[in-house]
Amino acid sequence: MSFSLSSVLITDEIDQKCVDVLKNNGINVVKNTKLSKDELLVEIAKYDGLVVRSATKVTADVIEAATNLKIIGRAGTGVDNIDCDAASRKGIIVMNTPGGNTLSAAEHTCALICASSRHIHQGDRAMKGENWGERKKLMGSELYGKTLAIIGLGRIGKEVALRMQSFGMTTIGFDPIIPGSVSAEFNVEWMALEAIWPKADYITVHTPLIPQTRNLINDKVFSLCKRGVRVINVARGGIIEEEALLRALESGQCGGAGIDVYSSEPPKDFSLAKHRNVVATPHLGASTVEAQQRVAVEIAEQFVDLVQGKSLFGAVNAPALTNAMDVNTQPWIELGKKLGVVAAAVNDQNKEFSVALYGSSLGKSAGSYMTAAVLAGLLQNSSLLGAGDSSKLNLVSAPALAKQYGINSKSTYEEAAPAPYSALVSVVFSNGFRVSGTTSGGQALLVEIQGQKFPSPACLCDSVVVFRGTSNPQLIPNVAGALVGAGVTVTSLNTSLETDGQKWGVATFATPPSESCLEALKSLVTAARLIAF
Ligand SMILES: NC(=O)c1ccc[n+]([C@@H]2O[C@H](COP(=O)([O-])OP(=O)(O)OC[C@H]3O[C@@H](n4cnc5c(N)ncnc54)[C@H](O)[C@@H]3O)[C@@H](O)[C@H]2O)c1
Numbered sequence: 001m002s003f004s005l006s007s008v009l010i011t012d013e014i015d016q017k018c019v020d021v022l023k024n025n026g027i028n029v030v031k032n033t034k035l036s037k038d039e040l041l042v043e044i045a046k047y048d049g050l051v052v053r054s055a056t057k058v059t060a061d062v063i064e065a066a067t068n069l070k071i072i073g074r075a076g077t078g079v080d081n082i083d084c085d086a087a088s089r090k091g092i093i094v095m096n097t098p099g100g101n102t103l104s105a106a107e108h109t110c111a112l113i114c115a116s117s118r119h120i121h122q123g124d125r126a127m128k129g130e131n132w133g134e135r136k137k138l139m140g141s142e143l144y145g146k147t148l149a150i151i152g153l154g155r156i157g158k159e160v161a162l163r164m165q166s167f168g169m170t171t172i173g174f175d176p177i178i179p180g181s182v183s184a185e186f187n188v189e190w191m192a193l194e195a196i197w198p199k200a201d202y203i204t205v206h207t208p209l210i211p212q213t214r215n216l217i218n219d220k221v222f223s224l225c226k227r228g229v230r231v232i233n234v235a236r237g238g239i240i241e242e243e244a245l246l247r248a249l250e251s252g253q254c255g256g257a258g259i260d261v262y263s264s265e266p267p268k269d270f271s272l273a274k275h276r277n278v279v280a281t282p283h284l285g286a287s288t289v290e291a292q293q294r295v296a297v298e299i300a301e302q303f304v305d306l307v308q309g310k311s312l313f314g315a316v317n318a319p320a321l322t323n324a325m326d327v328n329t330q331p332w333i334e335l336g337k338k339l340g341v342v343a344a345a346v347n348d349q350n351k352e353f354s355v356a357l358y359g360s361s362l363g364k365s366a367g368s369y370m371t372a373a374v375l376a377g378l379l380q381n382s383s384l385l386g387a388g389d390s391s392k393l394n395l396v397s398a399p400a401l402a403k404q405y406g407i408n409s410k411s412t413y414e415e416a417a418p419a420p421y422s423a424l425v426s427v428v429f430s431n432g433f434r435v436s437g438t439t440s441g442g443q444a445l446l447v448e449i450q451g452q453k454f455p456s457p458a459c460l461c462d463s464v465v466v467f468r469g470t471s472n473p474q475l476i477p478n479v480a481g482a483l484v485g486a487g488v489t490v491t492s493l494n495t496s497l498e499t500d501g502q503k504w505g506v507a508t509f510a511t512p513p514s515e516s517c518l519e520a521l522k523s524l525v526t527a528a529r530l531i532a533f
């Protein structure tokens with residue numbers, strides 16, 4: 001896979017090291033952190049790469065205006081400031097630097113837990129106001145022996161657990177993906193959320209902001225918690241419902257909060273940040289010299305690795321493209337695309353299909369990239385694609401465009417492949433049409449069309465003629481003779497087993513023929529398509 005990048009725009013405060021790494025690898029860089037939205041809409045068209053933190057909102061209109069953009073890099077973790085669906089529809093890769101700021105965000109969380117338990121913020125305010133008398137109002141509580149509930153046991157949640165255990169806190173937690181056996185390895189007892197609420201003295205959230213986590217901590221949850229529970233949010237504003245938190249702080253049901261992130265940034269309303277029992281910071285979780293240098297270098301190196309064809313590490317919207325860089329997976333992705341192209345050429349109902357994967361060498365996880373590959377093939381010559389869409393069709397945009405056009409796909413997996421193949425891919429449409437293939441020596445081979453198997457699989461080379469004809473001993477010699485007569489050099493001719501007196505056939509060529517060669521077949525076959533992959 002080749003990927004070129006000529007000029008990158010950086011619109012947020014990102015460490016100089018990002019600029020240096022990109023420039024040292026021959027990529028032009030412009031850093032402008034002062035662009036208004038209107039200016040960004042004009043500027044963005046000049047660049048094929050964009051690097052942001054959380055301040056720049058890469059909305060659908062920015063992506064629409066980004067006529068040359070190929071990649072958006074997030075120097076950090078959360079990509080919720082980027083419209084990833086809009087980017088996917090335009091075939092634009094979105095990548096982040098997962099892990100580069102994990103330790104800083106974890107340390108900041110621990111700092112907020114400590115500050116909240118000992119009223120550090122209130123004490124500091126009192127001292128600055130020369131108000132020593134505040135001292136007697138600021139009785140804190142020890143963390144030792146208290147229970148810390150961690151919602152989201154990914155990178156940051158785990159690091160918070162390990163650090164707060166050294167204070168003698170008991171750590172419990174919930175994550176729908178991380179099982180109890182894994183969380184037990186870092187001494188977090190996994191519990192269902194209902195069991196967590198009444199046990200927790202402190203609750204810290206470390207999830208992405210997604211529909212399932214929006215307002216996760218709300219009035220109802222506060223009512224199920226211990227009176228005086230303290231909550232911390234260094235993840236995303238909106239995971240703890242801000243109005244519910246204010247109400248719980250006012251009633252004393254919540255004893256204090258440490259908040260780094262807000263549902264709108266900067267907040268439209270500072271009531272929460274100003275509350276006496278809230279220690280508030282302006283989204284500082286990743287704001288350390290170390291984290292900023294790390295994410296700056298990582299995003300730049302990830303861009304360079306992609307240009308050099310080494311890896312697509314950090315891509316969040318391109319599972320198929322990521323796999324397309326693996327030499328073992330590449331032939332399967334090519335096969336998927338070609339099966340999609342064949343299906344689009346000879347089957348007239350392509351809106352609903354399933355990709356059936358067979359063989360342990362493919363594995364269940366192949367479903368996401370093989371489905372994307374088949375979709376890319378199906379859409380390649382489709383009239384569904386608008387003019388703008390067809391130039392953007394790739395393994396990133398195919399699933400997003402298919403969704404837009406109402407094409408539904410799913411995948412299934414079985415460990416055992418039908419003999420004689422060790423691995424096989426079948427694309428099965430809702431009208432019963434089925435096309436199957438495998439790979440050998442890096443080549444895509446057609447094994448079956450419409451349930452009719454090829455005793456000897458047909459190569460899906462650069463261009464082929466796929467035809468259907470009445471089964472008679474003269475079919476192959478007649479088709480071969482007609483093609484030779486039309487001036488094309490046939491390199492192979494394979495036919496399937498027959499069903500209802502009909503056979504499928506595939507012809508391959510030394511050099512791609514023109515569409516006119518099909519004229520020669522008209523009287524010999526019931527259907528023929530020239531397919532250029
Ligand atoms: N404040 C900051 O400056 C700062 C810095 C870095 C990261 N972050 C944010 O912190 C959050 C966590 O980052 P991370 O690197 O640990 O991510 P991660 O992907 O490693 O972990 C997130 C975890 O949340 C879990 N999760 C998803 N849905 C859940 C649900 N409904 N309930 C419970 N858990 C759920 C996931 O399974 C995953 O394990 C993200 O929102 C990220 O954007 C903030």
Ligand SMILES: O=C(O)[C@H](O)COP(=O)(O)O
Binds near residue numbers: 077078283284287
């Ligand atoms: O998701 C992240 O990486 C953090 O929220 C950091 O955001 P920032 O890069 O704007 O500090």
